[in-house]
Amino acid sequence: GQNIDQPTEMTATEGAIVQINCTYQTSGFNGLFWYQQHAGEAPTFLSYNVLDGLEEKGRFSSFLSRSKGYSYLLLKELQMKDSASYLCAVPDSNYQLIWGAGTKLIIKP
Amino acid sequence: TAGITQAPTSQILAAGRSMTLRCTQDMRHNAMYWYRQDLGLGLRLIHYSNTAGTTGKGEVPDGYSVSRANTDDFPLTLASAVPSQTSVYFCASSDSESGEQFFGPGTRLTVL
Secondary structure (H helix, E strand, O other): EEEEEOEEEEEOOOOOOOOEEEEOOOOOOEEEEEEOOOOOOOOOOEEEEEOEEEEEEEEEEEEEEOOOOEEEEEEOOOOOOEEEEEEEEEEEOOOEEEEOOEEEEEEOO | OEEEEEEEEEEEEEEOEEEEEEEEEOOOEEEEEEEEEEEOOEEEEEEEOOOOOOOOOOOOOOOOEEEEOOOOOOOOEEEOHHHHOOOOEEEEOOOOOOOOOOOOOHHHHHEE
């Protein structure tokens, strides 16, 4: 079956760096998505990894290790507006996304 | 462009009543999805449609039905609402089965 694990909540300081981990178990692998969701709003796409390694996009980077079933989202130079939930998702064998419960990131000044 | 719109924004519904949540996209995406999101749980797929005229069941389809008469619209119907269907409902679309999904603003439904 499919399973995705993320920490429930993390706290970080404005200007710092934070790493949000995601571990997954899938019968096959068709990539891994990260989404951001501000409270009361819809999720928005951040990144998609299908090959091993780090992909950088501005202050946000996403890493994937397929052999370890592991990904992380790295947020640099944290800003107060980064306070949100971060959702990890992987497609199942029918390409339907299986979602983690999300990691609520709290940024403190 | 509007992207994806959902209506209503929120609704309070008496148990046993029926209701249709509306979803419309203007991006000409083939695939559309309905999710529910409950506190402490991840998004759970209710139903999906890979293309107009076809639909499929997701993880939690019981008590819900959908139709996909055209590319743009994907309504979700609750035939006889129960309190456990209290949730936030998100509609999403993507240009392919494996592509990035774009989400509507959500409908907050309370069943009493």
